[in-house]
Amino acid sequence: MSFRIRRLAIIGVGLIGGSLARALRERGAVEQVVGCGRDAANLQRAIDLKVIDEATHDPLAAVRGADVVVIAVTLGATGDILARIAPGLGPDTLVTDVGSAKRCVIDAARLHLPQGCARFVAGHPIAGAEKSGVEAARSDLYEKHRVILTPMPENLPAALATVRAMWETVGAEVFDMDAGLHDEVLAATSHLPHLLAFALVNCLLDLGKPVNVFDFAAGGFRDFTRIASSNPAMWRDISIANREGLLAVCDRFEVTLAGLRRALEAGDGVALEAEFGRAKAARDAFLQRKAAS
């Protein structure tokens, strides 16, 4: 049996929401898509690109009559959106989200959905780019990418199964994970690297050297700091939403960095080479698994 949504509401028609709509449409898995956002020009662009069929600025209007609602706004706006759509959700409407932190979204859903969370499934597609906006949306964004769902005890098994089927339809590999573990893992693999990249660029900006240090940066610096070109408001929201997880892994990182520093101060080449080699081996293995998957 093929997966099909009659009416899909995308709240926040950016890279993530737009790519999902495009991917479902390209696979014939959705009939109508209504897009909701604040930026009229972006919504018009989404209609022109055939990412959505209808547009509205009103989240409540967007969800009326929808089978599936996907909340794809920044984390800071998620609670407000949940509160605003709650009165418009039908008895069978399924709601899911794509936020990069999950404990805060679960807390917000429990707070703002008086009907409860039987049909609210928290999710996170691990995909994206430093680009944003519907123009960057691609129907293949989720192919071979991972999507983490963080089931809640209240969730109906059928609701979980539908959200899983939606992501599998667009080519993703779906994993279930505890929300707390999700937040710790993503703090490590995504949120901390962003914090470090932003910090490195600012550190260089403030060095006060008599030359522009960026003029003497090469490809390694370009790649290392690619994520420092990410959207500042989005990363403000993610950092604050996952503050606890991010601070915890930041503590761990500082311990690791302090260890390298001590080896460096001692001129301990054996320890440095061992630590660098350990990192290289793990990173090379990560690449190989990526290539094989």
Add this chain to the structure above:
Amino acid sequence: MSFRIRRLAIIGVGLIGGSLARALRERGAVEQVVGCGRDAANLQRAIDLKVIDEATHDPLAAVRGADVVVIAVTLGATGDILARIAPGLGPDTLVTDVGSAKRCVIDAARLHLPQGCARFVAGHPIAGAEKSGVEAARSDLYEKHRVILTPMPENLPAALATVRAMWETVGAEVFDMDAGLHDEVLAATSHLPHLLAFALVNCLLDLGKPVNVFDFAAGGFRDFTRIASSNPAMWRDISIANREGLLAVCDRFEVTLAGLRRALEAGDGVALEAEFGRAKAARDAFLQRKAAS
């Protein structure tokens, strides 16, 4: 007048030395190239690839009769190579290097060259990749890349001019810089990012979560940690050779990171967004300058 070397000795036929030989040869700027290294298979490969004409394991033999000697070994081996080639250098032989730290190389040259440093020019091409070995050598590696020379008071102007002409011949843009400033700038743009990338991967390795955290890493992590796939022995040498510069910029980085942490702990979204935005603007400007150059 076109630039031409009659006999070039490359000590260390890897990515950097091999690419220079290839680039000079392709531009008809060198007649004979002798390559010196420890790995017989690599030297044979360099001959097969026509990167070099002759091979030897003996640095002293390599430099006899050479007009220009380029030392392209890891920083940890540079002092030893200088000591070994010193007796073989002719009165007009010019020697230069490609090391990523310059104060230590200058100190080693002053120590190991009894004839003095009139014809020893310290240099650093800002190019490279996480790949290494002569197979990775490319004749276009230096095109539009920057090369920093760190002149010493002893240097003959003609020696500086020749090294400058050599790099310009292969398409590089050459800058003169104080060796101390070079080491501070490169600590910031290259050595610290490597240390952070190695530290991040090791931090994740040691988290002890019940899942493989690398399985939930995406493109941002891959790019951020690309430099953690670099050669551990080479980065051990660079870190120790530029220990002072690296520790100084590490201090600065820790201050910047601590500032972000404080904003995060306080839930200060305004400060976080401002700091992230400042980094994004600087990084986007860096990319634009790169694209324009």
